[in-house]
Amino acid sequence: MTTATHPARDVRADRGPSASRRRRLIRVWLWIGTLVGAFYAGGPVLWMLTSSVKPNTEIFAYPPTFIPERFTLAAYAEILGNPEKVRFFLNSYTVAAGVVLLTLFAGIMAGYALSRFDFRFKGPLGAIIISIQAVPPITLLIPYFGLVVWLRLYDTLWALILTYMVATIPYAILMMTGYFNTIPKDLDEAVKIDGGGTFRTLWRFLVPIARPGIVSVGAYTFMVAWNEYLFALTLTQNRSNRTVPVGIQLLMGEHSFQWSEMMAMSVLGCLPVLILFLFFQRQFVGGMTAGAVKT
CATH class of the missing domain: 1.10.3720.10 (MetI-like)
Structure with missing residues (x-):
């Protein structure tokens, strides 16, 4: 009776950590997919926000700058005025x-x-x-x-x-x-x-x-x-x-x-x-x- 129950316990013990690792791996990939999707969807919006406070010349600068080197609200003033x-x-x-x-x-x-x-x-x-x-x-x-x-x-x-x-x-x-x-x-x-x-x-x-x-x-x-x-x-x-x-x-x-x-x-x-x-x-x-x- 004792010898018959030990292998089953060992199998369950082996499956436990393996299943836990798989769940962690799935969770990591889900987080990566979510971050990629968020960047893909929110990146253009963030670029639009930063470009609206740049001078027109800086938008054409190469290499492009994500953070404005010269912050200006001239575009908003031009539109609202x-x-x-x-x-x-x-x-x-x-x-x-x-x-x-x-x-x-x-x-x-x-x-x-x-x-x-x-x-x-x-x-x-x-x-x-x-x-x-x-x-x-x-x-x-x-x-x-x-x-x-x-x-x-x-x-x-x-x-x-x-x-x-x-x-x-x-x-x-x-x-x-x-x-x-x-x-x-x-x-x-x-x-x-x-x-x-x-x-x-x-x-x-x-x-x-x-x-x-x-x-x-x-x-x-x-x-x-x-x-x-x-x-x-x-x-x-x-x-x-x-x-x-x-x-x-x-x-x-x-x-x-x-x-x-x-x-x-x-x-x-x-x-x-x-x-x-x-x-x-x-x-x-x-x-x-x-x-x-x-x-």
Whole structure:
């Protein structure tokens, strides 16, 4: 009996340290992969930050310097002190705010209807909404250009707002429908027993409960409208109607590039999205997960 149990103990003893070494080795490789991925993703962002506080001549220096030899905020002063370049930011804020408000209103109303009511063609309507999400936006560029010209909205901010809404409303409807599906219908019935109507139920009770989903949709919509470049370039012509992504491209001249100003404007363009995500990170993640539970 004694001799039969000792070999098993020895085998387990041999397997223990070997398995522990393998786990440590896997952990080390995971850390290495994480660091490489972080450097790959964050390296360009850090280079953008350092280049925004360098003189334009130092950016072209060879060998390149990662830490600025001459720290300067001249690029930021040039951008914030130039009314035309400040106008780019105002246009982007106007367009993004308009898209967010209109998309949230349409998404809440349509999501509530799809979640709470049964009507004819409800299934095909959901399929159409999903199929719109699958269409590449670039394929719609020429049709939208013709439509915007026909509506006499070319070279206006309304052209951008209405065009971006086509891309954001289907996502908003799907997310809000899924989020409203997680709220028990007993709440609607309790409000109706107390004499409340449909709109009172929606805006007084369901909308406050669905705040994480609304924040998630609003953040996504803001990022789409803020970062879009192709339609902003095509549907506007005058510099007074350009947005930040197009304004960055306008700093690329025929014979020279204002790299320091381009980097500074890129940093300023990233700040709204970064601040938005930092402040509403919990609601954003919660809304994304809850809205994806039932669709």
